[in-house]
Amino acid sequence: MKPVTLKQIAEILDISVTTVSKALKDYPDVSKKTKGLVRDLAQTLNYKPNEFAVNLRTKESKTIGLIIPEIVHHFFSSVIKGIINQAEKKGYLVIILQSNESYDLEKKQLKLLLNKRVDGILISIANGTADFNHLEEVLRDGKPLVMFDKIAKVVNCSKVIIDDRKAAYNATQHLIDTGCKRIAHFRGPLLPQNSIDRFLGYKKALLDNNIEYDSSLVYICECGDKSFEEGKLNAKKVLEDHSDVDGIFINTDMVAIGAITAFKDLGVKIPEDISIVGFSNWFMSSAITPTLTTINQPGYEMGKKAFKQLYKELKTLKKEKHIIPKIIELETNLVERNTTKPILKN
Amino acid sequence: MKPVTLKQIAEILDISVTTVSKALKDYPDVSKKTKGLVRDLAQTLNYKPNEFAVNLRTKESKTIGLIIPEIVHHFFSSVIKGIINQAEKKGYLVIILQSNESYDLEKKQLKLLLNKRVDGILISIANGTADFNHLEEVLRDGKPLVMFDKIAKVVNCSKVIIDDRKAAYNATQHLIDTGCKRIAHFRGPLLPQNSIDRFLGYKKALLDNNIEYDSSLVYICECGDKSFEEGKLNAKKVLEDHSDVDGIFINTDMVAIGAITAFKDLGVKIPEDISIVGFSNWFMSSAITPTLTTINQPGYEMGKKAFKQLYKELKTLKKEKHIIPKIIELETNLVERNTTKPILKN
DNA sequence: CTGAAAGCGCTTACAG
């Protein structure tokens, strides 16, 4: 019941703890015979090195921390999967915390992880986060920090992102190319960089096509638990406010699916009356009727890349070298489905 | 850059390490003055106790391990959320691993966690797991183990479950009560206990209502990434094989939604031609048209209860008392929506 | 109220 220690093995074999330790780690300066003896006994006794002692000596825990705004979310859970799969391959374990989009919680959790002495931190910041001192703190602690998806531009660490502005531009351009003239936008909250960038991409596409930007066509969604309901609600509002709208670029697929549901109930034909482009390529977007045209956002890939970058920095740090922050941008692409019309020939 | 230690604080204040340690932990036998001095300095130096050393002394890591078959899954991600929220409240951190429904991976990961010396383990076992020695090993190690949702009956540990058989019975009974006479079942894989239990509940409901059980009406789904597609496929098969089927009880909502999609494409009217009851009450089931009648399976609650039980056992163990395994059964309920007809009056 | 000392279980530089 009580765990076996090196000392016990040493006593049984009547050799030193040093030799046992070396034998188990296959040091070249231990005889084959001794190694065999030690290994066999370790096996029979089911010896497991005490990680706490190892950590204390080596000053690393082979554990990283991950803070994410919301776990029950298809995009984020894909990212998590990418991270832990990759981490496991490299011998790292991942502690996961959920900030619930709250700045206070995020701050507290970051402290928790730092106290726990994880080797590095992966984070996607909360919508509520506008002050970044807690993130700088990680860097001051000398720990690698990699942000992904929801990042803070001003923090000088590595980041794995997509070009939200470009993706949104393409989404909007697609609506224009398929004949839409009066295009609304359901955007995300005001603070997070990606909902700002998606909004700016939308706006730029309009301007580049000589379509006047009308702020009354922009609707805000919190994009929390209620995304689906918000989509329904905003869909109804658009119809009331602007009977001439013929296309909508929507911040996330979940909201888009809410909107589609409402439009179907109200007898609005998609894409004939109103075309819709979503964002994220959640698998339900190919399941709903009509299937949703959307921007494919590679979650699993993003998680994988984020861990890989953190791992690189972990190794750089071990060599006592300086970390040079890197911005990694993943490609997105438009997936054409049935909520938009075919592209007009000209 | 290098972390501050108790020793450094002691040297600066010219007192002993012992006193510093005690002052920080608010021992009653340290003078107020000393306490103040120590705390202030600790604060300015941004002292953080070295958890590795603390772990080594206290023999606990305040960390638990969680193994789950699949993270990108609404039910499981809800469970995770319940677990980590509850754990955080009690000062525990959670390391999450994904078994990918593979026995080999699950076994390897369990070993990993045991080596890491987590204080306890929470697990939902893989579909591929038929041998339970790796689970017994946890118990032999003297570590608390709590299983949830997908459990192994023979392992003598605490379990948090729902009564799958009863829930499936109720689902099937509802189909019968709403007038269905020829009821098919899309079941899960052969091995896991819950898909067996759901099947048995289905069968029993038929028998209790004097409806003959016909094995050709039972279709198997892997219920992995392809659930949605499997639902579509099986829906088509049912129509080909049995034109007289008027109701289907389906193992999971995702598969059910696939089936609904296929039926709509094929012009089958739901619930007029075929009624459907799903399982899990995934939020999409209230978003799809028609909204899906289903069994509500409380994921978040299950996670919360599972951690609470583990926490209790952790405390029991600290008191050197023996753990008495407990089976905790959560209530499920049928959520009536539009894929079933109103209940017949008689 | 304060502190010297032992010890948690390992690793590794050093001596022989």
Add this chain to the structure above:
DNA sequence: CTGAAAGCGCTTACAG
């Protein structure tokens, strides 16, 4: 090829 010793940074029983 083997081992004594120091040390990682803390906690706690014990002495004064």
